[in-house]
Amino acid sequence: MTPTNRRNLMFRAMALGAVTTLPACKMTEADNSSLTDQFKHAMLAWDDKVQEALFDPHTLAPTFRPDQITNPPRFNAFYDISQAPVVDPATYTLALGGQIQNKTPWSVSALNALPQHSQITRLICVEGWRVIGQWSGVRLSDFLRHVGADLTCKYVSFKCADGYYSSIDMPSALHPQTILALNFLNAPLTPPFGAPVRLRIPVKLGFKNPKSLVHLAVTNVYPGGYWEDQGYDWYSGS
Template identity: 40%
Template sequence: MKTKKIKKPLTIDQKISRRNFISFGVFSAAALGGALAWKWLYNSPIETITVTGGARKPLRRALNKTELAFRKVFSNNNLVKTYPKSMAAKKVRVNSDIGIEAEKKFDITAWKLQVKKQNSEMLQVSLDDLKALPKTEIVFDFKCVEGWDQIQYWGGVKFSDFITHYKLDDQAKLGYIGMETPDKGYYVGIDMPSAMHPQTIMAYEVNAKPLPLEHGAPLRLIIPVKYGIKNLKRIGTITFSNTRPPDYWAERGYDYYSGL
């Protein structure tokens, strides 16, 4: 009768070596898989340029599906976190001047907001007209796609109040708004639910003072549910549509939705 050999238990060093070997194997497989996936994505075709452009087709499909998922759960009840005014940055960071480069030549006194309705009717709204509406203030954490963030304090008119006051409710039933700087150098397209979110404002103040030129005077968009690239400086024109309006960074490969 054969004697059954008793398997000796692994020593601590052997256990550590075994775990390290398994971990290294899993890491190597994951790294190889990641490298192959990146190579596949890098070599995949570029999307057809429409209102978006510059991204690889699989990436754009993923971004569009992510947008649909976000929009299904989006609600006006989901508010971004706000802070006391004492926490707001005293020096608000200036990021880009696209669309406002010629700021020294810009005449604020001649500015009027152009609102184009779908029936081609045009409204012209002055800064004094906007200031006559109820004022809304917000202190929130402004986030940039470049990776930085800053708590900032803005004041202006809530976009939904603006829509109601100027009897644009029929326009707000459409899917999107488009905003463009007076020189047409910068433009954004925003889904209507985000535009009508209760924390979205058209700001004419920062830190309780009139908006300076470098921050888009006399009027800019502050939309806390989006990254900074959607917070257009110096609003010149507003349009309404059921299709995606042109968007500066989406045309250059970025996510059209850019939601947080």
């Protein structure tokens, strides 16, 4: 994808995002920008502390049988499936930033050369529905150690080819079931479902599983997220 193409796509995505979320933004800003908004923010911050305390790095998300897999998978994004970004896996690179020693960008084949892990897990959407899928790829903990990331940092942040972005806490990033997924059902990811690389993190809600990653950073500066900045609970752990 040429830079202009990507920028077009990002603007289109951002415009779409702005249009679809405008009523919500207007409502929160116009009606409850004062006390109720502050109250909700304070309570969500408290909920996030509780969720951090509840998080046990040794508790695994449930796994399922192959016959329980939802196929075809369910598409979900802040835009229609026809608008999903198409990234050329041959020229694709995952850029690295923040507190990482070796920031050399990663190609799909380089990621494929790292130890692979497969999981049949459940993805729960913040809306309530759930799907079961088989993803495989590189453990994020392996990857972060491999590139010399500062594991004492608080956050791992992600940027996507469609302008989407999100971030997770370091303990959840190091969970053994948190992977940089390359395959679904043992075949490379397809464009609407996060090709060529997506985050698959069963200890978080679906919107914390960003697709078509183009940038990964480790940081102590709160990175927020596309939905998180609009009022979704940041931690959103399962």
